[in-house]
Amino acid sequence: MENTVLHLANTRGTANHGWLESNHTFSFANYHNPERMHFGVLRVLNDDKVAAAKGFGTHPHDNMEIISIPLEGDLEHKDSMGNTTVIKNGDIQIMSAGTGVFHSEYNKNDDQLVKFLQIWVYPNKRNVTPKYDQITLNKSDRKNNFQQILSPNATDAGVQIQQEAWFHLGTFDQGFSSTYQLNKNTNGVYAFIIKGTATIENQDLNTKDGFGIWNTETITITANSSDTEILLMEVPMSL
Incomplete structure (x- = not known):
């Protein structure tokens, strides 16, 4: 659930x-x-x-x-x-x-x-x-796409973190939908709306709102305004 x-x-x-x-x-x-x-x-x-x-x-x-x-x-x-x-x-x-x-x-x-x-x-x-x-980073790579900015792996895109965490940034056109697939099923995702408005898993969100989701494998995100900018932070849920 x-x-x-x-x-x-x-x-x-x-x-x-x-x-x-x-x-x-x-x-x-x-x-x-x-x-x-x-x-x-x-x-x-x-x-x-x-x-x-x-x-x-x-x-x-x-x-x-x-x-x-x-x-x-x-x-x-x-x-x-x-x-x-x-x-x-x-x-x-x-x-x-x-x-x-x-x-x-x-x-x-x-x-x-x-x-x-x-x-x-x-x-x-x-x-x-x-x-x-x-x-x-090349900011154009995050246009209607979640660009990886951080991961546990030195060979992956982004900076390396001492944790099983993955961060992504995306900038989206109004109406654009995407699905984020979690890397680990014991992780959750905390989404922060840097700019604009979006709907994530049926929750409407405005600028600077934060929304955390866990016990799921994928997350559906739709931008509701042009140039919507979203930070996704996938992190382990247990300390």
């Missing part, structure tokens, strides 16, 4: 620090909701806007897979592994924090916001050597 959970955009936790506006799908920092601790191993889904020339100072992480998906603007990353990079829309970044890493993230521009999704996934192996990766 298929199970679902719905998180409407306007029910997310919010934080406004002046330089940072953040919406939290799951409990994070000062937002605590016992009903929203995680979806399987998906622990954090933050929808962040960072003011021009501002950002997150150096801070630590360990034993977490941290994925950044820029939506607008340029985000500069520095870490204790010696990486200094800039990621922008079309790029995917992952940091396997493992035994521990320090990093900072700043808006590279002094004249515009940077908007990005910050996602945390519990790893399937603790205390691994920290690792960093980022790639630039």
